[in-house]
Amino acid sequence: MKTLAAESSQKQESDRIINDFSIQVATINGSGSQSSNNVLMRSIFQMGVPVSGKNLFPSNIAGLPTWFTIRASKEGYVARRRDSEILVAMNPQTAYEDVRSLKPGTVCISPVELKLDTIRQDVVHYQVPFTDLAAKATDQIKLRKLLTNMIYVGVVAQLLRIEEAEIDKAIRKQFEGKQKVIDLNLNAAAIGRNWARENLQKRDPYFIERLDKTKGKIIIDGNAAAAIGAMFAGASVVTWYPITPSSSLCETLIDYLKEYRVDKETGKATFAVIQAEDELAAIGMALGAGWAGARSMTSTSGPGISLMAEFAGYGYFTEIPTVIFDIQRVGPSTGMPTRTAQGDIIFAHLLSHGDTKHIVLFPATVEECYEMAMAAFDLAERFQTPVFVLSDLDLGMNNWMSDPFKYPLKPFDRGKVLTAEDLQKLGMFERYKDVDGDGICYRTLPGTKHPLAAYFTRGSGHNERSGYTERPEDYVHLMDRLNRKFNTARKHVPEPIVETAPNASIGIIACGSSHFAVQEGRDQLKAEAQLPVSYCRVRALPFTEHLRHFVEAHDHVYVVDQNRDGQLRDLIRLELPEHTMKIRSVRHYDGLPIDARFISEAILEQER
Amino acid sequence: MVDSLATPKGQAGPAPSTNRIGLTLADYKGSPSTLCDGCGHDAITSQIIKAFYELGVDPYRVAKLSGIGCSSKTPAYFLNRAHGFNAVHGRMPSIATGVSAANKELLQIGISGDGDTASIGIGQFCHVVRRNVPLLYLVENNGVYGLTKGQFSATADIGSRLKSGVVNDLPAIDLCGLAIELGCSFVARSFAGDPKQLVSLLKAAISHNGTAVLDIISPCVTFNNHEGSTKSYKHAKETDIPLHEIGYIPFYEQITVDYQAGEVEEVTMHDGSHVLLKKLGNDYDPTDRVGALNTIRKAYEQQQFLTGLIYIDESKPNFNELMHLVDEPLASLKEDRLRPPKQVLDEIMKSLM
Numbered sequence: 001m002k003t004l005a006a007e008s009s010q011k012q013e014s015d016r017i018i019n020d021f022s023i024q025v026a027t028i029n030g031s032g033s034q035s036s037n038n039v040l041m042r043s044i045f046q047m048g049v050p051v052s053g054k055n056l057f058p059s060n061i062a063g064l065p066t067w068f069t070i071r072a073s074k075e076g077y078v079a080r081r082r083d084s085e086i087l088v089a090m091n092p093q094t095a096y097e098d099v100r101s102l103k104p105g106t107v108c109i110s111p112v113e114l115k116l117d118t119i120r121q122d123v124v125h126y127q128v129p130f131t132d133l134a135a136k137a138t139d140q141i142k143l144r145k146l147l148t149n150m151i152y153v154g155v156v157a158q159l160l161r162i163e164e165a166e167i168d169k170a171i172r173k174q175f176e177g178k179q180k181v182i183d184l185n186l187n188a189a190a191i192g193r194n195w196a197r198e199n200l201q202k203r204d205p206y207f208i209e210r211l212d213k214t215k216g217k218i219i220i221d222g223n224a225a226a227a228i229g230a231m232f233a234g235a236s237v238v239t240w241y242p243i244t245p246s247s248s249l250c251e252t253l254i255d256y257l258k259e260y261r262v263d264k265e266t267g268k269a270t271f272a273v274i275q276a277e278d279e280l281a282a283i284g285m286a287l288g289a290g291w292a293g294a295r296s297m298t299s300t301s302g303p304g305i306s307l308m309a310e311f312a313g314y315g316y317f318t319e320i321p322t323v324i325f326d327i328q329r330v331g332p333s334t335g336m337p338t339r340t341a342q343g344d345i346i347f348a349h350l351l352s353h354g355d356t357k358h359i360v361l362f363p364a365t366v367e368e369c370y371e372m373a374m375a376a377f378d379l380a381e382r383f384q385t386p387v388f389v390l391s392d393l394d395l396g397m398n399n400w401m402s403d404p405f406k407y408p409l410k411p412f413d414r415g416k417v418l419t420a421e422d423l424q425k426l427g428m429f430e431r432y433k434d435v436d437g438d439g440i441c442y443r444t445l446p447g448t449k450h451p452l453a454a455y456f457t458r459g460s461g462h463n464e465r466s467g468y469t470e471r472p473e474d475y476v477h478l479m480d481r482l483n484r485k486f487n488t489a490r491k492h493v494p495e496p497i498v499e500t501a502p503n504a505s506i507g508i509i510a511c512g513s514s515h516f517a518v519q520e521g522r523d524q525l526k527a528e529a530q531l532p533v534s535y536c537r538v539r540a541l542p543f544t545e546h547l548r549h550f551v552e553a554h555d556h557v558y559v560v561d562q563n564r565d566g567q568l569r570d571l572i573r574l575e576l577p578e579h580t581m582k583i584r585s586v587r588h589y590d591g592l593p594i595d596a597r598f599i600s601e602a603i604l605e606q607e608r
Numbered sequence: 609m610v611d612s613l614a615t616p617k618g619q620a621g622p623a624p625s626t627n628r629i630g631l632t633l634a635d636y637k638g639s640p641s642t643l644c645d646g647c648g649h650d651a652i653t654s655q656i657i658k659a660f661y662e663l664g665v666d667p668y669r670v671a672k673l674s675g676i677g678c679s680s681k682t683p684a685y686f687l688n689r690a691h692g693f694n695a696v697h698g699r700m701p702s703i704a705t706g707v708s709a710a711n712k713e714l715l716q717i718g719i720s721g722d723g724d725t726a727s728i729g730i731g732q733f734c735h736v737v738r739r740n741v742p743l744l745y746l747v748e749n750n751g752v753y754g755l756t757k758g759q760f761s762a763t764a765d766i767g768s769r770l771k772s773g774v775v776n777d778l779p780a781i782d783l784c785g786l787a788i789e790l791g792c793s794f795v796a797r798s799f800a801g802d803p804k805q806l807v808s809l810l811k812a813a814i815s816h817n818g819t820a821v822l823d824i825i826s827p828c829v830t831f832n833n834h835e836g837s838t839k840s841y842k843h844a845k846e847t848d849i850p851l852h853e854i855g856y857i858p859f860y861e862q863i864t865v866d867y868q869a870g871e872v873e874e875v876t877m878h879d880g881s882h883v884l885l886k887k888l889g890n891d892y893d894p895t896d897r898v899g900a901l902n903t904i905r906k907a908y909e910q911q912q913f914l915t916g917l918i919y920i921d922e923s924k925p926n927f928n929e930l931m932h933l934v935d936e937p938l939a940s941l942k943e944d945r946l947r948p949p950k951q952v953l954d955e956i957m958k959s960l961m
C-alpha cells in the first residue's frame with residue numbers, strides 16, 4: 001500500500017493551496033463535536049496560521065444539525081466565507097444536502113456507509129469507516145459517538161499535514177486537568193491519523209504549513225472578552241437573565257469574578273451577581289445599583305432589550321448610570337435565536353417612549369469588546385446614563401484571534417459625585433442643575449451623611465431641585481439640557497476609525513462585526529476591480545464630526561448593515577440630511593455573518 | 609394626618625423635643641402631601657414619620673423607594689433628608705434589590721399600592737420576597753387603582769362593589785398569604801385607621817433583617833370608601849380582629865413592662881429590639897409558618913380582617929448575606945479593590961494563547 005507521504009510528494013508544489021481555505025464540519029448538535037472542532041482550530045493556530053472559527057448552531061440542545069467552519073488564512077482574513085474547500089460530513093441528516101451544495105473539486109470526508117460518492121462524482125471523496133475505528137478506540141459504546149469526533153480530527157490533520165504534536169497539545173489544552181479524557185482523545189486522534197496515513201491517497205491540494213503569524217496571539221470569543229473588560233472595569237453589581245447569545249458573557253464573568261474578585265482570606269466577594277426573574281427586573285436592579293453608586297451592568301439580547309424599554313427611558317430621564325450589553329440576534333420576536341444580526345441599532349439607541357436617546361458603543365473585534373466594556377462604565381458614570389454596548393452573536397459567540405489585551409492605563413472615571421465634604425464646602429446642592437454648562441449635573445449617593453445630600457429621583461417631570469413639575473418651561477429646560485449632555489458625549493465616545501485609501505472616490509461606513517468582511521471586501525475591490533475604497537468604522541452613537549468629514553470627502557459612501565432596513569444607514573441620513581443622496585446601502589440579513597464577497601459584489605453592482 | 613404633626617410656624621414656644629440622635633419630628637417630614645383629604649395613605653405616612661422619629665433612625669441611612677400610584681407618591685411626603693426613588697409601575701422591588709446589593713448599609717423602605725404590587729408588580733413582589741432582600745415593603749392597600757380613578761385592583765374582595773355599581777367577581781389575592789407561602793420572614797397586616805398597632809408594626813419591620821411585608825388597608829376616600837366596599841374605613845373598623853396587642857421595645861431600652869408568663873409572647877429582633885405580643889384570648893403563634901398560613905387562609909374564607917404580626921422568622925439570612933459580600937458597601941469600593949492587578953490580566957491572556 002502506498003503511503004500518503006509518498007503520494008503527496010509526487011504532487012506538483014505549484015498545485016498546492018497552502019494555509020488558505022475553509023473547513024466545514026457538519027455534525028449533530030449536542031454530539032460533542034464542539035471540543036473536536038476547537039482542537040482542530042487550535043492546532044492550526046499553533047502551527048502559526050491565522051485562523052477563525054464560526055459555529056452555526058440551531059436553537060436546540062441536542063439532535064439538530066450544526067456546522068462549524070474553520071477558516072485558515074495566511075493573509076489573516078477572518079470573516080466568514082460562503083464556500084468551504086473541505087467538508088467533513090458527519091451528519092447523516094444533512095449529508096446529502098451538504099454534499100449537493102458543494103463547489104466542484106471540494107474535498108468531502110464522510111463515513112463510508114453514507115456512500116456520498118454516489119451522489120457527487122465531481123468532489124474529492126475520502127470515505128472513512130468511522131464506526132469500525134470508533135470500536136477500536138473504546139469498547140464503551142456510549143463513548144464511541146464522542147470519540148468519532150476526535151477520529152475525524154485525526155483524519156483531517158493527516159490529510160492537511162497538521163503536525164501530530166500540535167494536535168496532541170491542543171487536545172491537552174482542551175481537556176485540561178482531565179487526564180483520562182485526554183488519553184482517550186489522544187488515542188482516538190491517533191487512530192484516525194494512522195488509518196488515513198495507511199489508507200488514503202492524497203488527491204487534493206490543501207495543506208497547512210507552519211507560519212509564524214499567530215505567535216503571542218490569543219483566541220477568544222467576544223463575550224468572554226467583554227466579561228474580562230467588565231471585571232477590569234470594576235463591575236460590582238451584575239444582573240442578568242439567561243438568553244442566547246448573551247448568556248456566556250455573564251457566565252464567563254461569574255467564573256472570572258469568583259476567581260479574581262473574592263478576598264482570599266475572608267472568602268467575601270467585591271461583587272454581587274444576581275440572576276433576575278426577567279430582563280425587566282435585571283435592568284431595574286442594575287439601575288438601583290447604579291443609583292446607589294455601584295458599577296452596575298446587565299447583559300441580554302433582543303427580546304430582553306424589548307422588555308427593558310420602560311426602565312431604559314427611566315434611566316435616561318432620571319440620569320442613572322448603568323451598562324447594558326446587547327448581544328444581538330435575529331429578530332423580530334423570537335426570530336432566529338442562534339443566528340446573527342445587527343437589528344437592534346435603532347431600537348437600542350432610542351429605547352423607550354418619549355424623546356429618549358442613548359449612548360451606544362459598537363465593538364467590532366474581541367479586543368474592542370474588552371476595551372469598550374471598560375469605556376462603557378466610564379461613560380455611564382461620566383454621563384450618568386445607561387450606556388449600551390451592541391455586540392452580536394457572530395462577535396460574541398465565535399472564536400477570534402487577537403493580540404493579547406492591554407492592561408488599562410486610565411483610572412476609573414466615576415463622574416460628578418459629591419461627597420458630604422463637598423456639600424459642606426458648597427453649602428448647596430441641586431441635583432439637576434447644569435453647573436458646568438456641559439449638561440452633566442452633580443449627583444449624590446444615598447447614604448451620604450449630610451443634610452443637603454438627599455434628593456428625590458422621579459421619572460415624572462422634575463425641576464433642577466428634583467422637585468415634581470408640570471411647568472412647560474421646566475420640562476423644556478430639562479429636555480434641552482439632556483440634549484446638551486448628549487452633545488457633550490460626542491467628544492467622549494470612541495471615535496470612528498478612518499482609513500482613507502489613496503485616490504478613493506467612494507467609501508464604506510460600517511459598524512461592529514461587519515468589520516472583517518469589510519476589510520477583506522475592500523481588498524477584493526482593489527485587487528480585482530482596481531477600485532480603491534476608503535473606510536470609516538463607526539464606533540459609537542452619538543456620531544462624531546469624523547462621520548461628516550468622511551462623507552464629505554467622498555463622492556458617495558456605502559453603509560454596510562446586517563439588517564433588512566439599513567438601520568445604520570438611516571441614522572447616518574438623519575445625522576447628515578444634506579448628504580442623503582450620497583449615502584447608499586449594503587444590507588445583509590440572512591442570519592449568517594456577512595462575508596466579503598457579499599460586500600464587494602454589492603458595491604460593484606451599484607458602481608456599474 | 610400629616611398636618612396634625614406639623615410644628616406650628618411662627619409661634620414662640622419651648623424648643624421642640626428631640627429624639628435620641630437630637631433630631632426633631634420635623635426633621636423626619638417630607639413635602640406637603642398632594643393626596644385627597646382623608647386618604648388612608650396620608651395616615652400611614654404620619655405613622656412612618658413617627659416610627660422613624662421615635663426610633664431615632666438617622667435619615668441619611670434610609671433609602672425610600674416606591675412604584676407608581678397615589679400610594680407610591682408618599683415617599684415624597686416623609687423623610688426629606690433621605691434619598692428617594694419613585695420608580696416605574698410595579699418595579700420598585702428590582703430597584704430595591706439593586707440598591708441593597710450596592711449599599712447594604714442602607715435601610716430601605718419601599719411603598720407600593722395594591723395595583724402596583726398585586727397586578728403589574730406581582731412578579732417582582734414574589735421574587736424580592738423569595739430573595740429576602742432587606743426591605744420594608746409596605747403595601748397601601750385600598751382595593752382600587754386610585755391614581756387612574758378607581759378601577760378594581762387584584763386585592764378587591766369578591767363581591768365588593770365599585771361606586772358605579774360594578775361588582776368584583778374575581779377572588780382577591782391575599783398578599784400576606786402569598787408572602788408567607790414565598791418564605792417571607794416578616795408578614796404583618798394592619799389598618800391605616802389603627803395608628804397604635806401600625807406604628808409598632810412599622811418599628812418592628814424597621815428592625816427586621818430581610819423583607820418585611822406590611823399589607824396595610826388604606827381606604828381611598830375618593831373611589832372606594834362607600835357602602836359595599838370592603839376596603840372602606842367603616843368596613844375595616846367593623847371587621848378588624850387583632851391577633852394580639854403589639855408592643856415594641858427598641859434595642860437601646862430596657863424591657864420594663866411586667867407581664868405574666870404565658871400572657872405575652874416576646875420576639876427578639878435581629879438588632880436586639882423586642883416585639884411583645886400580648887395575647888387576646890386566642891393562642892396565636894406568629895413563628896409557626898403552617899399555623900400562620902392556616903389562620904390567614906381561614907380568615908380569607910370567612911372574609912375576616914385579621915390584623916397584627918402574622919408571621920416572623922428572624923433567623924433567615926437576607927439576600928446580601930447569601931451573596932457573601934465584603935463588609936463595606938460595594939458602592940464605596942475604590943479602584944484598588946475593584947480592578948484586579950496586571951498580573952491577573954497576564955495570567956488570563958496566557959491561558960488563552
Ligand SMILES: Cc1ncc(C[n+]2csc(CCOP(=O)(O)OP(=O)(O)O)c2C)c(N)n1
Nearest residue numbers: 677678679697721722723724752753754755
Ligand atoms: C406601565 C404603566 N401602566 C399603567 C400605568 C398607569 N397607572 C398609574 S398608577 C396605576 C395604578 C395604581 O394603583 P395602586 O398601586 O393600587 O395605587 P393607588 O393609586 O391605589 O394608591 C396605574 C395603572 C403606569 N403608570 N405605568
Ligand code: SF4
Nearest residue numbers: 644647678754828829
Ligand atoms: S384617589 Fe384615593 S388613593 Fe388617591 S389620593 Fe385620593 S383618596 Fe388617596
Ligand SMILES: [Mg+2]
Nearest residue numbers: 721722752754
Ligand atoms: Mg390602590
